[in-house]
Amino acid sequence: MIDNTxxxxxxxxxxxxxxxxxxxxxxxxxxxxxKVLIVDRAVQEGSxxxxxxxxxxxxxxxxxxxxxxxxxxxxxxxxAVELFGKLDIVSNNAGIQRYGTVESxxxxxxxxxxxxxxxxxxxxxxxxxxxxxxxxxxIVNMTSxxxxxxxxxxxxxxxxxxxxxxxxRSMAIDFARDGIxxxxxxxxxxxxxxxxxxxxxxxxxxxxxxxxxxxxxxxRIAQPEEIAEVVAFLASDRASFVTGxxxxxxxxxxxxxxxxxKTSQE
Ligand SMILES: NC(=O)c1ccc[n+]([C@@H]2O[C@H](COP(=O)([O-])OP(=O)(O)OC[C@H]3O[C@@H](n4cnc5c(N)ncnc54)[C@H](O)[C@@H]3O)[C@@H](O)[C@H]2O)c1
Numbered sequence: 264m265i266d267n268t269x270x271x272x273x274x275x276x277x278x279x280x281x282x283x284x285x286x287x288x289x290x291x292x293x294x295x296x297x298k299v300l301i302v303d304r305a306v307q308e309g310s311x312x313x314x315x316x317x318x319x320x321x322x323x324x325x326x327x328x329x330x331x332x333x334x335x336x337x338x339x340x341x342x343a344v345e346l347f348g349k350l351d352i353v354s355n356n357a358g359i360q361r362y363g364t365v366e367s368x369x370x371x372x373x374x375x376x377x378x379x380x381x382x383x384x385x386x387x388x389x390x391x392x393x394x395x396x397x398x399x400x401x402i403v404n405m406t407s408x409x410x411x412x413x414x415x416x417x418x419x420x421x422x423x424x425x426x427x428x429x430x431x432r433s434m435a436i437d438f439a440r441d442g443i444x445x446x447x448x449x450x451x452x453x454x455x456x457x458x459x460x461x462x463x464x465x466x467x468x469x470x471x472x473x474x475x476x477x478x479x480x481x482x483r484i485a486q487p488e489e490i491a492e493v494v495a496f497l498a499s500d501r502a503s504f505v506t507g508x509x510x511x512x513x514x515x516x517x518x519x520x521x522x523x524x525k526t527s528q529e
Contacts, residue, residue: 269499271296275352276343278302278330278387281309283455284405285356287487288494293321295495297352300343301325302387304357330357330383331375340390350394352498355384356405358423360457362464365418373419380423384430388445392438399442403497404431405490406447408513424449428509435507444506446497451513452484480515 275292279285280301286308293299293316301323303309309325316323326342328335343350358380361372384404395402409417410424428447435445452458452475462468475484493512496502511517 265295267294268296269501270352270495273297273351274343274347274349275299275354275498276302276339276350276387276391277354277356278328278339278383279355279357279405281305281312281325283356283457284450284453284487284490285354286312287491288354288356289323290316290319290321291488291491291495292352292354292498293323294319297322298347299323300339300346302328302330302339302357304329330387331378333386336383336386337390340387340394344394349398350391351398351400353387353391353395353400353402354405354494354498355387355402357383358405358457360417360420360461362416362420363418364416367416368419376419376423380420381426381430384427388434392434392441392443395443396438396441401498401502402431402434402443402445403494404445404447405494406431406449406509408449408451408511408516410447410449410509411511412517431509432507439506444497444502446502446505446507447509448490448493448497449509449511449513450485450490451479451511451516453487453490454484455487458484478516479513480518483514485512485514 275297277289280289281303289299289301301309306327313323313325326339328339361376406427407424409421410428413421431447462471465471490512493510
């Protein structure tokens, strides 16, 4: 059974916490007792997330930052420690999706994806690790099924998500003896503003949702809260021997290899 006070006296920094998966993570950690600093560039949504958490009796604050900016990341970590006195958990969720092949992706868009999805994690962790060493803290990075398999036309995104597994493993081994655990989570399709953005690029957005549902063996897409549960587990002492891992939370999306014999379709 999960103890609803398991993060009491913990301090968490959650990037991308204004919306989608990050917001669900921030809400869940706060609901289980953590003090949470939401770090995001979306001021209105970030402030709303904080209000929601406070309304439910949780403790959260918002800090406006562009995580692709090194100074913003340094300031965000400083703010968490200044507000709450220490840092135990870092949950890196901020990310963007852009579409294109290597041929069609402009250089500035390639850099934008790498800077937000990948370099931001290096920045945040660079400044967070000295504090996490003191608390024997935990880092959970948000990658994707696109770290293991890919689609047409997502060159920059899939590259950033593959690389995030490398960065996770690298930090896990570098800081294992300091008591810091570093893991990542790889979701399938999740119902968030990012999915809405992707669907809106299609002339028939509803068909995108329908296709996404059908391609998951479980027959639906995930809710952000289902991803947040796994992040909370990895951030908690319940995962005390888990480091350098990547947890798939994909409703079976990566299971099929195709070529099913006719009898199995009955
Ligand atoms: N939604 C999915 O289907 C899905 C699947 C697999 C992985 N992911 C990953 O999960 C993470 C969260 O995705 P989501 O679907 O919740 O996305 P989302 O767009 O709903 O939310 C992303 C959040 O990150 C913030 N953000 C983006 N760029 C930022 C920047 N430069 N600085 C600060 N904040 C910034 C946004 O303001 C937003 O609050 C991403 O890393 C994404 O790649 C999402």
